[in-house]
Each structure stands twice: as C-alpha cells, then as structure tokens.
Amino acid sequence: MSLAWHAFSQTALILRSTGGEEIARAEMTIPASGSRLWRVQDFFDDALIARAGAHPYILVRDETCRLFGYHGVEGGEGSFSLDHMFGF
16 A cells, blocks of 8 residues: 655765766755656766766665656767656
C-alpha cells in the first residue's frame, strides 16, 4: 500500500567524477505531482564541473517520491538536451 504523498520531495543531486568520486552535493525539491526543469549549471558552478573531469555524471537520490526523468547531451551539431524530473 502506498503512503500519502509528501508536499515536496527531498531530492539530492550528487556530482560524481568520471571515476565515481563524489565532488559535490546539492538539494532540490519537487512539488507533489509537479516537475522541475534543471541544468547541471543550476546547482554546480564551473569550477566544480571542471574538477569532476571529462565525463562526470549526476546521481539522483530521493526516498520521498518516485522520480521519472529524461536527459540529453549538449555539444556538437544536432545535439539535444532536456533535463527534467517529475515527483509522484
């Protein structure tokens, strides 16, 4: 049985290096049945992103809601990027 929804999620965004080292952590909230459109630069500055190396990634952790999201890659011709999350 599902529990009642939280009004807002408690979502952690963890920037990791190419080798998996945690570089930085940020928090965000998503309203119940809502969504968030975000970019890495919204939460981590250029120095942290550079420190993460050539192929960093974001680990998303949340124990307060179910998340569903899409992402893409920027750079080069014809690239596409859409990063968003829905909280349920």
